[in-house]
Amino acid sequence: MKTLKLATALFASVALPTVALATELEVTHWWTSGGEAAAVAELAKAFDASGDKWIDGAIAGGGSTARPIMISRITGGDPMGATQFNHGQQALELVEAGLMLDLTDVAEAEGWKEKVFPPSLLDACTVDGKIYCAPVNIHSPEWLWLSNKAYADAGIPVPANWNEFVASAPALEAAGKIPLALGNQAWQSNLAFGAMTVAVAGLDVWKKVNIDKDMDVAAGPEIAAVFAAAADARKLAAKSTVQDWNQATNLVITGEAGGQIMGDWAQGEFQVAGQVAGTDYTCLPGLGLNAYLSTGGDAFYFPKLDDPEKEAAQKRLAAQLVSPAVQVAFNLKKGSLPIRGDVDLAAANDCMKKGLEILASGNVVPSGDQLWSPDVVKQNEDLMVEFWKSDMTAADAQAKWVENLKSGM
Amino acid sequence: MAQAKHPGRLLRNLNAKIAAVPMVLTTLVVFLGGTIWTVVYSFTNSKLLPRTNFVGFDQYERLWDSSRWIVSIQNLLVFGVLSLVFTIVMGFVLAVLMDQKIRFEDTFRTIMLYPFALSFIVTGLVWQWILNPEFGIESIVRSWGWESFAFDPLNNPEVVLYGLLIAGLWQGTGFVMCIMLAGLRGIDEDIWKAARVDGIPTWKTYVLIIIPMMRPVFITTLVLVASGIIKLYDLVVAQTSGGPGNASQVPAMYVYDYMFQAQNLGQGFAASTMMLLSVLIVLIPWAYLEFGGKKHG
Numbered sequence: 043m044k045t046l047k048l049a050t051a052l053f054a055s056v057a058l059p060t061v062a063l064a065t066e067l068e069v070t071h072w073w074t075s076g077g078e079a080a081a082v083a084e085l086a087k088a089f090d091a092s093g094d095k096w097i098d099g100a101i102a103g104g105g106s107t108a109r110p111i112m113i114s115r116i117t118g119g120d121p122m123g124a125t126q127f128n129h130g131q132q133a134l135e136l137v138e139a140g141l142m143l144d145l146t147d148v149a150e151a152e153g154w155k156e157k158v159f160p161p162s163l164l165d166a167c168t169v170d171g172k173i174y175c176a177p178v179n180i181h182s183p184e185w186l187w188l189s190n191k192a193y194a195d196a197g198i199p200v201p202a203n204w205n206e207f208v209a210s211a212p213a214l215e216a217a218g219k220i221p222l223a224l225g226n227q228a229w230q231s232n233l234a235f236g237a238m239t240v241a242v243a244g245l246d247v248w249k250k251v252n253i254d255k256d257m258d259v260a261a262g263p264e265i266a267a268v269f270a271a272a273a274d275a276r277k278l279a280a281k282s283t284v285q286d287w288n289q290a291t292n293l294v295i296t297g298e299a300g301g302q303i304m305g306d307w308a309q310g311e312f313q314v315a316g317q318v319a320g321t322d323y324t325c326l327p328g329l330g331l332n333a334y335l336s337t338g339g340d341a342f343y344f345p346k347l348d349d350p351e352k353e354a355a356q357k358r359l360a361a362q363l364v365s366p367a368v369q370v371a372f373n374l375k376k377g378s379l380p381i382r383g384d385v386d387l388a389a390a391n392d393c394m395k396k397g398l399e400i401l402a403s404g405n406v407v408p409s410g411d412q413l414w415s416p417d418v419v420k421q422n423e424d425l426m427v428e429f430w431k432s433d434m435t436a437a438d439a440q441a442k443w444v445e446n447l448k449s450g451m
Numbered sequence: 452m453a454q455a456k457h458p459g460r461l462l463r464n465l466n467a468k469i470a471a472v473p474m475v476l477t478t479l480v481v482f483l484g485g486t487i488w489t490v491v492y493s494f495t496n497s498k499l500l501p502r503t504n505f506v507g508f509d510q511y512e513r514l515w516d517s518s519r520w521i522v523s524i525q526n527l528l529v530f531g532v533l534s535l536v537f538t539i540v541m542g543f544v545l546a547v548l549m550d551q552k553i554r555f556e557d558t559f560r561t562i563m564l565y566p567f568a569l570s571f572i573v574t575g576l577v578w579q580w581i582l583n584p585e586f587g588i589e590s591i592v593r594s595w596g597w598e599s600f601a602f603d604p605l606n607n608p609e610v611v612l613y614g615l616l617i618a619g620l621w622q623g624t625g626f627v628m629c630i631m632l633a634g635l636r637g638i639d640e641d642i643w644k645a646a647r648v649d650g651i652p653t654w655k656t657y658v659l660i661i662i663p664m665m666r667p668v669f670i671t672t673l674v675l676v677a678s679g680i681i682k683l684y685d686l687v688v689a690q691t692s693g694g695p696g697n698a699s700q701v702p703a704m705y706v707y708d709y710m711f712q713a714q715n716l717g718q719g720f721a722a723s724t725m726m727l728l729s730v731l732i733v734l735i736p737w738a739y740l741e742f743g744g745k746k747h748g
Contacts, residue, residue: 107711135499226692416715419713420715449513
């Protein structure tokens with residue numbers, strides 16, 4: 043009898059807590075800088091408030107470090123509850139291999155098709171007519187961030203576009219500043235080049251190369267002009283020796299550098315440093331030349347799990363990520379733009395409002411992640427980091443660039 | 452009688468044979484099997500997931516066309532030769548100095564060996580800071596009053612490799628010194644006495660008698676140091692992450708980047724197969740000389 047009682051007690055002590063506890067979902071992401079961590083805390087707060095439990099799985103070191111870990115966990119049979127990717131081709135093979143949860147029913151119930159704006163975001167989540175990811179924000183890399191302090195120190199006005207910025211560089215150098223801050227990591231060089239392509243060559247050329255994949259245009263004079271501009275820009279960045287993007291942003295915040303080409307996530311860093319858009323720093327979307335923004339960004343994918351309870355929790359999380367309240371709270375902290383047009387961002391600052399206007403006017407371009415495979419992106423990163431940090435000629439770089447693009451066709 | 456002998460030989464040391472089975476299986480399945488699998492899949496166009504879609508030597512053509520790969524190989528050669536020569540020479544000289552029956556030998560030995568207790572990641576970060584112009588050697592010397600002093604190896608593509616080399620030597624020399632010291636201690640005192648009786652100068656004794664006697668120690672060191680060089684990865688990641696530009700890339704980083712970041716397994720496998728090949732080119736002649744020679748001799 044005694045043993046039976048003991049066994050019952052033991053069983054109860056094991057069985058009861060599982061009933062009482064909320065469903066736990068481990069969520070992996072690479073949001074670790076100050077502004078990013080504040081934003082992800084909003085997501086966790088909302089998920090916990092709804093009765094489930096968010097287990098934070100932040101992976102430091104940026105997407106290029108985090109993605110291999112995430113992918114090997116999913117393919118290696120240890121999937122997490124949800125994981126961040128940039129929407130596009132990064133998770134395409136995982137979806138094709140049937141490792142990701144189909145969210146079509148959630149999307150239909152929540153009306154994602156009508157609400158997600160621009161629609162290209164949802165298209166990037168769609169494989170064979172089924173939806174596999176929940177977009178959470180829009181990030182565009184085509185921004186030039188300028189330090190008002192650096193220009194005040196040099197005694198010249200803050201430039202209004204890229205050409206003025208290049209012209210103002212000698213004055214900045216004379217004042218002992220680095221004109222252009224650029225981190226050493228490969229993706230940052232590639233990002234800067236991408237932003238310059240849209241700004242210098244214009245949207246039509248950009249579309250011909252990246253959407254129509256017209257390689258004659260890629261080898262043509264318009265793109266040659268972009269490479270020439272980049273060759274000038276690399277001289278401005280020669281003295282910038284930091285590694286991470288937020289270290290480079292910090293050079294701009296402290297006024298040691300004039301400007302940085304970086305995505306709108308840099309905004310979070312300015313906010314954490316207590317700076318005000320317009321008075322402490324200036325932002326120029328599309329480098330002030332062509333006000334187009336690309337609509338890359340982050341999305342959450344949900345690996346297939348065996349547990350039906352967890353699957354239900356995954357779907358609850360997916361629905362919540364897209365909901366208006368979470369969108370506002372998250373994006374205000376992150377400095378990114380919401381993925382739906384029907385939310386009120388009255389609290390947004392100057393720069394975010396500039397971005398929202400461009401978005402509303404429809405001046406959007408798809409992001410490179412959605413158009414080229416990671417293999418092509420990586421080859422271009424290798425090329426760009428070599429080009430920006432050596433004296434490789436513009437013509438050589440362009441020839442190699444076209445070759446890289448061809449390998450992905 | 453002859454028939455009875457045969458099963459006896461199989462069953463002799465049965466316990467030892469059974470005990471060795473797991474390790475033999477591990478070697479066959481994990482090491483050999485994994486290697487063969489990698490080589491086979493390097494001839495496919497696998498992207499994120501391995502697929503058996505064979506494309507011949509396409510991956511290798513692309514590999515040897517890639518300027519980043521060529522730079523990686525050159526870097527490995529330069530770094531490898533220099534670090535091999537310097538660790539062994541410096542390690543040996545330090546060991547000889549240590550062997551002069553000095554006072555506080557234990558203390559010195561501990562100090563010399565401490566860097567080896569640090570991982571390459573820590574070593575890389577520490578030296579990244581020491582060589583950083585803003586808070587490392589350059590700023591210290593400038594604060595002493597030499598305002599024009601410039602020492603910024605990690606941001607100059609021409610010399611970044613030597614910045615890595617300094618960190619590598621700092622980390623590895625103490626370990627080589629310890630192996631060498633053990634070798635020196637293994638030399639019989641009588642040899643020294645005989646050399647002294649014959650009036651041979653100390654340096655000559657070292658070069659002509661002691662070093663040839665320490666051949667096995669040198670070979671062990673060579674293999675240990677060389678294998679460490681080929682798999683060089685974490686030091687570079689921590690110290691320069693391959694920069695500036697692609698100036699300090701190494702093959703192992705290429706393999707990792709293309710397998711995982713570029714989601715192009717085929718390309719990564721091709722690169723790792725080339726690394727395997729380079730190891731074999733070094734190892735096979737050496738193994739032949741070392742083990743093949745003895746049987747005949």
